[in-house]
Amino acid sequence: MEIITAHNLEKYFGTLAAVDGISFSVKKGEIFGFLGPNGAGKTTAMKMIHCVSKRTGGDLRVFGLDTDIEPRMIKQRLGVVPQENNPDPDFTTFQNLTIYARYFGIPRSEAEKRAEELLEFMQLSEKRDAPIETLSGGMKRRLIIARALMNEPELLILDEPTIGLDPQARHLIWEKLRHLRSIGCTLVMTTHYLDEAERLCDRLVIMDSGKILVEGSPAELVRKYAGKEIVEAAANPEFVACLKEKRIEFEVFGDTIQVQADDPQIIAQIMMESCGRERITVRMATLEDVFLKLTGRTLRE
């Protein structure tokens, strides 16, 4: 079953195409990722999905409902973790959850029950009655995730869920997101942490300048665009000449040479024996290789 269907979805800000005709669909129960450098249009796409930004073209359906026509019905059934934390600073952690529940019309006793459960789930029970300003960045993020779960959403939208968090906090959040998937929740997330996408996403798209460049599972994309393994060595002119002579295809990234290889031993052997390189690294290809290959190495913003 398709939870989200987008067809030629488009968002213009004046003359700037933030989202430039993208088509994708998200299936029930999967974790679907949007990857892309800063300014690619990920946040804009998320905002259109959760009905706070109006599309300027194309078609977008969530739960089969048009986001332009049925925003209330859609928002009732989804949870949102925005890119920027926005807890309500006038209230405690617990009150943040119960007050948010009121916006959904959830009765008080039910809201309090869910709030206690979610504080437990997100390991925030100790901070139950703490004012918001005493929470660390990781705790605030977890609170925002707990808040997004108050209405027991069928679809959870997460815009860079682990941005700026330490490894412990990231791992905790990943574990919780996988748990949510296991109980049937559909998740859509954006990230520019490629390891995060590789670990979590069942399928993902890589976006740049408002367009989708590729779509697939992390393993498929790596296989298709980066090969099995990567052989790396330091670059210098003689070495480059030698590789050319041996007709090995390579790419130069700053001071490093990379060769995509399905048979890395052979390449490594040539580099050592014929080109006189001693320090060679052989590693598995990752999503990061795919990402850099497709979106280039120039800095964004």
Place this chain on the structure above:
Amino acid sequence: MAYAGLSEISRGSLAVWRRNLDAFIKTYKVNFIPPFVEPVLYLLALGYGVGALIQDVDGIPYPVFIAPALVSISVMYSAFFECTYSSYVRMYYQKTFDAMIATPLSIEDVITGEILWGATRGTIYAALMIPVLFLFGVIDMPTSLLLIPFAFPAGFLFSAIGICFTAVTPGIDALNYPAFLFITPMFLFSGTFFPIGILPQTLQYFAFGFLPLANIVNVNRAITMGEFSPVLLYNIVWVLLVALLFFIIGLNLMKRRLVD
């Protein structure tokens, strides 16, 4: 855009109103001071200080003359400032509105809730001032209790005007302009501390045609004096219609500001 945004308002606006009430109650100690202290200060300084120099106004002792104006002013300040500075902080700095519109609430619900809350806050302040004014013997009971229900539409009007400024202001500092150029003159020239009748005829028409506070003071003074005349009907209808007008303008300006 059906019915200029009015059709997008749901019961959810009450959840927004309730959020603000909860925040108000949490800090009640600070919030409850102004309505007790302000009338005392004004009465002492103006009512009895300046009042000592003035025999009476049309046969009414000066403190009794300004008492209904003090209630009107308190409603104006509390409602207007709630929906300008405080709403702006919630909208811009705290991102509270962003969090709200990610739930089933519409922007119209959020803005309606803010305005309802501003009106409520004005009403609470009016209600808290009444016992103080009664203790000073400057208002009569029980007719003066009518100040409370009228504080709500009056507060609604100032809240709606405030929201319009909040929707167009480039930043929080620019909200000082309407505060100084609109609210402060109104505070002085609306029949608050001297009767409107001593102004030139054209200014009297201007006051009742364009100044919310002048219309509100007129109604409140009639309430505390227990003297009702047909012009009050005009004042009340004016307040209700202009409140509705600014409410609709505010909804649409806010929609323009917040939707992208």
